[in-house]
Amino acid sequence: METLWLVVLGTLTVGYFALAGFDYGTGLLLPFRRREEALQRMTPFFLGNEVWLVAAIGVLFAAFPRLEGELLSGAHSTFTLVLAGLVLFMAAVQLRLWWWLVFTGALMVSVGWGLFLAHLMEAPWPLALVMPVLFALHGWVFQTRNWKLFPVTALLCALPIPLAFSSIDTTGLMAHVDTLGLLAWVAIPIIPLVVLLQWSTVAISSR
């Protein structure tokens, strides 16, 4: 049961980071591309990845209650940066008033995630800049429809997560097996269903 929840949390987190390159990556590339076209291409994917983030944090809270608080409150200011970036990015994309706000939001989110991962790995902070580079690379592959490279950059964006999290020992931090068992009935069918539905959305909107 414990392994199952590690896999669920891993899937959701990796899902978020692999999808994150689409919109944050597009945001980071805005200074260098035709902006209207780039944003238009991103539209069906917009919010698609934040959904994965929300689900991951929900699972973190219920299945790893004694890890969640420490992890988040331990990097309080970093998460303030990530969340502020998210708010800015999402509002700016919809407002479409100043493109540099979209860029700033995307930069804040990706640097924030980089800082958080560097903090987990106890690595020096300049390593944080790897995340915006990876997201931008993934965004570029997505924008240029370079589908052959696509799985590679998706993997690259998601790779830092297992690396960073492998340092955490979850024994004693997880919820009781009763709680885990109850939630498993829900989590297992829902994740594939969401993948299927999101894929349909993308398929329909590109028709």
Place this chain on the structure above:
Amino acid sequence: MSAVDLARLQFALTTSFHFLFVLLTLGLITLLVIMQTRFTITGAPVHERMTRFWGRIYVINYALGIVTGIVMEFQFGLNWSGLATYAGDVFGAPLALETLIAFFLESTFLGLWIFGWGKLNRWVHLALLYLTALTAYASAFWIMAANGFLQHPVGYRVEGNVLRLDDFSALLSNPTFNSALMHVIFASITVGGVFLTGVSAYHFIKRTPEVDFFRRSLRMGVITTALATPSLIGAGFAQFPIIAEFQPGKTEATPWVGAPLGFMILIGMTLTMVSWVTLPLLIKDAVIRLRFPLYLMVIGIPLPFMAAIFGWMFREIGRQPWLIYGLLKTEDAVSHVEPQQILLSLIVFTSLFVLLACVDWALIARAVRRGPDVAPAPVSPLVVSL
């Protein structure tokens, strides 16, 4: 201010902002279900145009509401790590079910509804809206179940210094959950009704050429308000005996906690009365021809939002000093972080949320002013540019 005070202030502000979005989302989706059902059955273009116009407003509000929701969710871990550490096994279950069953699915169904417009079979498209509505209600269900646990903890056992889940069904039959859920649902439907009425009234004030469109919308808004408010008040008063039994000191928690309760009741009564008085005036469109009620309808839009915030203030402040009633004190649940860090996030989030509320208002106002489409246009707010 101490870390606890700052964290409490931040929670109050972010929850209030978030809840404004939630109310309109739940209210509008309920009315959209009616509109699109009528369109799908009758095929009449006016119902399709109504679904599009109100649907676009709904989508704008939903997309910006998500952002406030994300901050809400992170906040538990950032500022209140003591809550997850102590009660995560129990309190976390409904919370995780909300993110998985409700939110995760809801946004996905909604995405398919937005992008499937005109591309899917219309019955399939209608089914997607029903599923979106159903999961939106499920969201309210699980969040209120989690909140009900904080008001009156049930279904747990103490093991060492943490709570364990003992009986999940007790969480769902919790008396502080059921009537409060109904109260929240009818409050949202009231918001939807008042919003439809007010926006339609605005268009009549502006002498809209879309008389049929906004006449229907206005009638729908008034009737919805008139039908929802009695149940809203009923579900509200049904909570007093429950509070008396489980939280006897609630009205004395702070000297002024009765004030928001009073204001809420006043607004609720006013809306009920006004909507019932308006009902007979719908005959032969008297209310539109009289004109002055139209101004009252526009002014009335913020009222149910304010009432809902007052209601939450009473419910949450009245529980103090407990975070989980009788089990965990608020001051013991706050994270071990420097007050300056909380202050920083408080300033950042509050200013961004004010910005977000303004963006929401600006985008909705813009969609409202533009009026219903003459030629078919996409529903997604993302395709709309300023």
